[in-house]
Amino acid sequence: MILLLGNLLLFLVALAAAPRLGWLWQALFPGISRPVWDSQSWFALLAEHLMLALGATLIAALIGLSAAILATRPAGRALRPLLDSMFSLAQAVPPIAAIALALPLMGFGAAPTLLALVLYAALPVMRSAVAGLDAVPAAVLDAARGTGMGPGRILAQIELPLALPVIQAGLRVALVLAIATTAVGAVAGARCLGTPIVTGLANGNLSWVLQGAVFTAWLAVIADQALRLGLDPERRRSNGRLAPAR
Amino acid sequence: MIRFEGVSRRYGEQVAVDRVTLEVPRGSICVLLGESGSGKSTLMRMVNRLVEPSAGRVLVDGRDVAGAEPEALRRGIGYVIQSVGLFPHWRVGDNIATVPRLLGWDAARVARRVDVLLDLVGLDAALFRDRFPHELSGGQAQRVGLARALAADPPLLLMDEPFSALDPGTRRGLQSALREIHAETGKTILFVTHDVEEALTLADTLAVLDQGRLVAQGSSASLLQEAEKGPVRRIFGKESLAFHRLATLPASSLARPEDARQDLPMLPADASLKQALMLMLAEGSACLAIPAEGAFPGGTLHWADLVAPR
Amino acid sequence: MEPQPVAVLHATERREASAAPREATAVAVLTALAALAPFLLGFLSVAPNRLLSPRLVPLPVTTATTLCLGLFLVACLAVMLLARRAPLLNWAEAAAALALCSLVAVIGLAAREALQGASPVARAAPAAGLWVAMLLLALAAGCCAAGRSGTPRNFMALSVLGLAVLWAAGALADLSLAREAMARGGEIRLAFWQHLALAGGALFLALAVALPLSLLALRRSRVEALLMAVANGFQVIPSIALFGLLMGPLAALAAWAPALRGWGIGGIGPAPAVLGISTYLLLPLASAFLAGLRVASPAVIDAARGQGLTEGAILRQLRLPLGLGVMAGGVRVAAVQAIGLATLAALIGGGGLGALVFQGIGQLATDLILLGVLPVVALSLLADGGCAALQAALERRR
Ligand SMILES: Nc1ncnc2c1ncn2[C@@H]1O[C@H](COP(=O)(O)OP(=O)(O)O)[C@@H](O)[C@H]1O
Numbered sequence: 011m012i013l014l015l016g017n018l019l020l021f022l023v024a025l026a027a028a029p030r031l032g033w034l035w036q037a038l039f040p041g042i043s044r045p046v047w048d049s050q051s052w053f054a055l056l057a058e059h060l061m062l063a064l065g066a067t068l069i070a071a072l073i074g075l076s077a078a079i080l081a082t083r084p085a086g087r088a089l090r091p092l093l094d095s096m097f098s099l100a101q102a103v104p105p106i107a108a109i110a111l112a113l114p115l116m117g118f119g120a121a122p123t124l125l126a127l128v129l130y131a132a133l134p135v136m137r138s139a140v141a142g143l144d145a146v147p148a149a150v151l152d153a154a155r156g157t158g159m160g161p162g163r164i165l166a167q168i169e170l171p172l173a174l175p176v177i178q179a180g181l182r183v184a185l186v187l188a189i190a191t192t193a194v195g196a197v198a199g200a201r202c203l204g205t206p207i208v209t210g211l212a213n214g215n216l217s218w219v220l221q222g223a224v225f226t227a228w229l230a231v232i233a234d235q236a237l238r239l240g241l242d243p244e245r246r247r248s249n250g251r252l253a254p255a256r
Numbered sequence: 257m258i259r260f261e262g263v264s265r266r267y268g269e270q271v272a273v274d275r276v277t278l279e280v281p282r283g284s285i286c287v288l289l290g291e292s293g294s295g296k297s298t299l300m301r302m303v304n305r306l307v308e309p310s311a312g313r314v315l316v317d318g319r320d321v322a323g324a325e326p327e328a329l330r331r332g333i334g335y336v337i338q339s340v341g342l343f344p345h346w347r348v349g350d351n352i353a354t355v356p357r358l359l360g361w362d363a364a365r366v367a368r369r370v371d372v373l374l375d376l377v378g379l380d381a382a383l384f385r386d387r388f389p390h391e392l393s394g395g396q397a398q399r400v401g402l403a404r405a406l407a408a409d410p411p412l413l414l415m416d417e418p419f420s421a422l423d424p425g426t427r428r429g430l431q432s433a434l435r436e437i438h439a440e441t442g443k444t445i446l447f448v449t450h451d452v453e454e455a456l457t458l459a460d461t462l463a464v465l466d467q468g469r470l471v472a473q474g475s476s477a478s479l480l481q482e483a484e485k486g487p488v489r490r491i492f493g494k495e496s497l498a499f500h501r502l503a504t505l506p507a508s509s510l511a512r513p514e515d516a517r518q519d520l521p522m523l524p525a526d527a528s529l530k531q532a533l534m535l536m537l538a539e540g541s542a543c544l545a546i547p548a549e550g551a552f553p554g555g556t557l558h559w560a561d562l563v564a565p566r
Numbered sequence: 567m568e569p570q571p572v573a574v575l576h577a578t579e580r581r582e583a584s585a586a587p588r589e590a591t592a593v594a595v596l597t598a599l600a601a602l603a604p605f606l607l608g609f610l611s612v613a614p615n616r617l618l619s620p621r622l623v624p625l626p627v628t629t630a631t632t633l634c635l636g637l638f639l640v641a642c643l644a645v646m647l648l649a650r651r652a653p654l655l656n657w658a659e660a661a662a663a664l665a666l667c668s669l670v671a672v673i674g675l676a677a678r679e680a681l682q683g684a685s686p687v688a689r690a691a692p693a694a695g696l697w698v699a700m701l702l703l704a705l706a707a708g709c710c711a712a713g714r715s716g717t718p719r720n721f722m723a724l725s726v727l728g729l730a731v732l733w734a735a736g737a738l739a740d741l742s743l744a745r746e747a748m749a750r751g752g753e754i755r756l757a758f759w760q761h762l763a764l765a766g767g768a769l770f771l772a773l774a775v776a777l778p779l780s781l782l783a784l785r786r787s788r789v790e791a792l793l794m795a796v797a798n799g800f801q802v803i804p805s806i807a808l809f810g811l812l813m814g815p816l817a818a819l820a821a822w823a824p825a826l827r828g829w830g831i832g833g834i835g836p837a838p839a840v841l842g843i844s845t846y847l848l849l850p851l852a853s854a855f856l857a858g859l860r861v862a863s864p865a866v867i868d869a870a871r872g873q874g875l876t877e878g879a880i881l882r883q884l885r886l887p888l889g890l891g892v893m894a895g896g897v898r899v900a901a902v903q904a905i906g907l908a909t910l911a912a913l914i915g916g917g918g919l920g921a922l923v924f925q926g927i928g929q930l931a932t933d934l935i936l937l938g939v940l941p942v943v944a945l946s947l948l949a950d951g952g953c954a955a956l957q958a959a960l961e962r963r964r
């Protein structure tokens with residue numbers, strides 16, 4: 011927790027300091043005439059990056075979780091093969107390809123990236139939620155039904171709490187994926203921390219590339235750290251939940 | 257208390273339960289005995305509608321369960337299974353409180369009830385109330401499972417091979433605990449097992465299932481007397497049949513009316529012939545003294561009478 | 567009194583009694599939607615030239631297009647019917663491939679009709695409905711294969727075969743995608759080989775690192791913890807950021823030793839891409855290698871040691887033969903990931919099929935984007951299918 015807050019604070023300080031470190035960038039990249047990124051404020055880029063990635067992850071989590079719950083109900087069994095099939099197809103299409111294909115339909119900007127984000131982030135959430143719900147022991151479900159719990163109560167009080175660690179692991183994968191895909195979305199005109207990378211690459215400005223890359227990577231590490239917090243193995247054992255992805 | 261009327265259950269081509277008609281009297285322990293796959297669980301699970309019959313009907317207290325709302329029905333019937341199925345993320349107390357909370361009891365009443373039940377199943381409430389299921393041994397977990405089933409004081413208890421996964425010592429402990437609880441509370445218990453010893457230990461009435469069909473029912477003694485042929489003989493085990501029979505006969509029935517010699521090992525008058533045999537083996541004595549009690553005038557039990565053909 | 571048996575037939579029982587596999591519903595719905603999509607969303611769009619935006623046009627009616635359209639609908643129906651019987655799922659996949667190919671034939675023939683008499687720069691392209699239908703057919707085929715948890719191999723092989731025949735017969739030549747491909751033949755071939763080299767190079771590099779480290783980690787838990795921590799850590803860093811981070815140091819390296827430039831090592835070019843991609847492959851490879859090396863149970867290893875086998879012999883005769891299937895599974899995951907990641911290499915001047923994609927993004931040219939994306943998808947599916955077959959063969963041999 012303290013580690014996370016410290017890291018976050020350091021990140022924000024670095025974002026604020028980056029435009030004022032002209033001497034550093036100049037020293038690192040002596041051949042570049044405008045080494046300081048000043049087209050947009052770093053905080054504006056961060057805000058847009060987070061809005062895109064978090065918003066998409068939230069939508070994706072809702073979609074993925076609903077699909078997983080549906081697919082694990084007796085009535086939704088028919089959904090299983092479709093989800094499997096979508097998952098393996100998505101594996102063959104890299105996110106950048108999905109963004110590129112959506113681009114002619116939706117135009118430059120955040121929209122194609124958002125679409126690809128939601129599509130790709132929903133899959134790990136769905137996958138892990140199906141795995142987690144499947145892993146709830148049959149005996150526990152039998153006992154729950156035998157004590158007279160209704161299907162809704164069993165889902166809310168037994169299945170979801172038991173599957174939570176596995177779902178959380180899927181959520182973490184989804185968020186990390188979303189942050190990475192958002193950065194790539196800069197290519198299609200989404201404004202985010204990837205923008206300096208893409209602009210820098212287009213203009214041969216390695217200083218911008220480096221700054222964008224550092225902050226993008228840093229953000230991903232922080233997000234990962236934040237979502238790991240809920241997965242503390244000590245806590246997991248003490249409340250007797252299933253371990254994720256065994 | 258429970259009446260199965262011509263109950264069948266098919267799974268596709270397979271007939272898991274085949275036209276079973278059976279009555280379980282109120283306050284008795286009825287044991288369903290049969291080999292694995294004979295349809296015991298399926299038959300039992302039709303009582304609380306975890307399985308629906310393909311044909312026939314099940315009556316509880318004279319009412320067809322098909323007319324009851326399944327969840328409400330189950331809250332009024334205790335249910336214990338072999339793999340226990342404690343909710344791993346809830347403490348022992350919360351597990352036991354499942355049904356009372358579903359029924360909307362207030363917190364204080366639930367807490368009192370949890371302690372009473374832990375005591376009833378022989379666990380120290382202070383020690384076990386706040387444990388998680390993974391901190392229990394197999395026997396302790398099943399005691400908690402029994403407490404959970406008894407929580408709302410249901411008149412009827414369904415138990416599906418509850419002790420089968422336990423080691424013999426623990427199993428005997430739980431069997432006697434169950435008998436005590438039964439004596440104390442007078443519940444009607446439908447008990448499934450594949451273990452003949454366990455069935456004979458617990459049963460007031462026995463019902464033997466084979467390939468979905470009810471092949472015999474009645475008291476342990478009558479079943480053992482008639483078990484000369486067919487599936488019942490196989491299920492009881494050909495060789496052990498005679499031994500099991502000893503368990504159903506009182507030792508006093510074969511005693512010779514001699515004056516009991518003081519140097520012989522003493523056998524209580526209400527002991528079975530099986531217990532007599534075990535005492536003979538343990539003491540290395542071919543004669544046992546049985547003291548007078550009630551109508552029985554006292555006598556001596558001889559090895560020769562025990563093994564004589566009857 | 568004899569009790570009246572009450573016959574109750576339940577939904578669960580009815581489902582168990584019928585022979586339809588659980589895939590049937592999904593396949594039927596997807597295929598029905600696929601059959602409807604072109605009619606609802608349009609078959610063909612035509613643009614006066616490459617840059618103007620296309621408009622939907624009605625499907626030109628000729629004997630040939632009508633025949634192919636009929637074939638498409640019949641094939642869709644066949645998919646739905648065949649999927650109702652589990653043993654026929656393979657045939658349902660084949661029918662889906664037939665539906666796909668006949669739909670493409672429809673559009674190829676329609677494009678020829680529509681462009682008759684139009685200016686030579688006019689373009690005809692499949693409309694949204696067609697793409698949606700093809701996607702849905704692929705998903706339906708995937709559902710057919712989901713039962714045996716594999717890729718729809720029959721569908722893929724037959725589709726590729728059918729499309730190749732259509733291409734060879736010249737039935738597709740008037741589609742704008744085909745014209746674009748024709749015009750850029752050399753460029754596409756170059757990008758394709760570059761892409762393979764990037765992915766293959768990264769896979770090779772990652773194998774060269776992961777294999778010895780996994781062998782070492784087998785014996786030293788410290789090495790294992792470190793290896794897995796590093797491999798896991800890299801997964802968190804977005805690939806575009808990692809490529810960017812690698813450019814600086816490699817540029818500095820090239821500046822310090824200009825001879826390296828001759829080897830393609832520098833801040834811009836394939837080097838940072840290959841290096842970056844290979845770091846992402848460490849996790850799937852190392853975890854699969856470790857799992858594979860541990861397939862041979864401790865009891866078996868113990869027995870082997872007890873009989874005096876050396877560690878080397880245990881590795882060669884027990885661990886490797888028993889674990890090869892699992893290890894091949896890791897290579898499969900890594901190969902597919904490498905092909906996908908290599909698409910980004912073009913951003914940092916590494917070339918590959920991504921170059922076409924990014925060029926297409928710059929020009930907002932759908933055809934160009936597709937010319938980049940479709941080979942990437944085909945390569946991934948091919949790599950996945952190939953490795954899956956290899957894995958199956960290795961596991962069968964056990
Ligand atoms: N849900 C089910 N679907 C299909 N077959 C079942 C199902 N439940 C039980 N069976 C079959 O019915 C028969 C009786 O099962 P069960 O009642 O569990 O036997 P027991 O409890 O006596 O071991 C078995 O052959 C079993 O395979």
Ligand SMILES: [Mg+2]
Pocket residue numbers: 296297298416417
């Ligand atoms: Mg059973």
